[in-house]
Structures are given as C-alpha cells and as structure tokens.
Amino acid sequence: MSDTPVIGVLALQGDVREHLIALASADALARPVRRSEELAEVDGLVIPGGESTTMSKLASLFGMLEPLRERVRNGMPVYGTCAGMILLADKILDPRSGQETVGGIDMIVRRNAFGRQNESFEAAVEVAGIEGGPVEGVFIRAPWVESVGAQAEVVAEHGGHIVAVRQGNALATSFHPELTGDHRVHALFVDMVRAVG
Numbered sequence: 001m002s003d004t005p006v007i008g009v010l011a012l013q014g015d016v017r018e019h020l021i022a023l024a025s026a027d028a029l030a031r032p033v034r035r036s037e038e039l040a041e042v043d044g045l046v047i048p049g050g051e052s053t054t055m056s057k058l059a060s061l062f063g064m065l066e067p068l069r070e071r072v073r074n075g076m077p078v079y080g081t082c083a084g085m086i087l088l089a090d091k092i093l094d095p096r097s098g099q100e101t102v103g104g105i106d107m108i109v110r111r112n113a114f115g116r117q118n119e120s121f122e123a124a125v126e127v128a129g130i131e132g133g134p135v136e137g138v139f140i141r142a143p144w145v146e147s148v149g150a151q152a153e154v155v156a157e158h159g160g161h162i163v164a165v166r167q168g169n170a171l172a173t174s175f176h177p178e179l180t181g182d183h184r185v186h187a188l189f190v191d192m193v194r195a196v197g
C-alpha cells in the first residue's frame with residue numbers, strides 16, 4: 001500500500017457521504033463499497049450509521065454478509081459508527097428477528113440504548129488514543145455496549161456506559177464523528193489502516 005490507503009464506506013444504507021468527506025480530509029482515498037468486488041479492492045472499510053436491521057438485510061440480499069465476515073476475520077481494518085457498531089458486535093442484546101451481524105468485536109450491544117430520535121444529543125467524549133482533548137460525539141438513537149470480552153478494549157465511555165471499543169483492527173463508536181468538522185477519529189482509523197499496510 002502507498003502512504004494513501006484506499007478506504008471504502010459500506011454504501012448499502014446510511015450516512016455514506018459524510019464518511020467519504022471525513023476520510024478524504026484525513027488523507028485517505030475514500031470510495032463507496034456496495035459489491036464484494038469493490039470490497040476486495042479496499043485496504044479498510046467504514047460501516048456507517050443508519051438502521052442496523054435494514055443494513056443487515058441489505059448486506060445479506062447483496063451477498064455481502066459472508067465477504068464482509070471473511071475480510072474482517074482476516075484482519076482488514078474496519079470502523080463502525082452507531083448502526084455500524086451494531087454490525088460489528090458479536091452479539092446484540094435485543095436483535096429484531098432475523099437480524100444478523102458481521103461480528104469481529106467481542107462485545108454485546110444494546111440497540112437504541114440512549115433513547116429515541118428526539119432524545120439525540122451531542123457530548124464531549126474523551127477517546128483513548130486521540131490527543132488534543134475530547135471529540136464532539138453526536139448520538140442519534142445510539143447503542144451502547146453492555147459488556148466486552150477479554151480481547152476487546154474499551155476506548156471511551158459516556159455517562160457510565162461504554163461508547164467506543166477497539167479489538168485488534170476493528171474500531172466501533174456509538175456516536176457519529178463524521179457529522180462534526182473534527183476528523184480525529186477518522187484520522188485514527190486511517191492510521192490503523194496504514195499500520196496494516
């Protein structure tokens with residue numbers, strides 16, 4: 001890989017555009033990924049926020065679930081925000097019937113844990129590994145992490161709840177950093193992708 005990694009944004013549903021912009025400003029070549037052929041060409045992948053049940057259905061419909069699982073298993077760096085965090089969880093506490101995940105992080109998530117859409121909020125969140133003060137987290141019907149396994153490292157908490165976790169090359173946040181002008185979380189992820197290449 002050159003110094004400029006190619007990072008995909010899973011573009012089945014959700015806020016794809018904002019992630020493409022955040023990644024580009026963090027010095028990555030960013031492109032949408034919808035098909036397994038496109039997945040094969042990226043060095044890392046962002047799974048955006050949206051609706052995790054819809055995203056999991058579309059992933060399975062587009063034949064993407066297994067290719068995603070395989071690349072994550074093989075160590076491709078992956079970063080999931082909000083619904084993307086849910087997709088990276090090995091277990092969902094309150095799944096809709098038939099809701100599947102890609103998995104990769106040994107954690108149990110609770111969907112919509114922070115409340116409904118009209119209870120969305122912003123909060124300053126201190127993230128381990130990010131210098132220069134807390135990041136502004138936007139929480140929209142956000143999940144929290146009930147518990148993590150031995151392999152997973154908690155990198156941020158808010159209000160006594162786990163809101164960011166890292167396990168090897170997989171990173172997940174309950175909140176949406178792509179909706180702010182602060183792209184330090186994306187820069188951290190770009191560094192994780194560079195470290196693998």
Ligand SMILES: NC(=O)CC[C@H](N)C(=O)O
Nearest residue numbers: 049050051052082083141
């Ligand atoms: N902003 C979001 O990604 C919301 C996630 C949504 N509550 C879900 O379960 O998928």
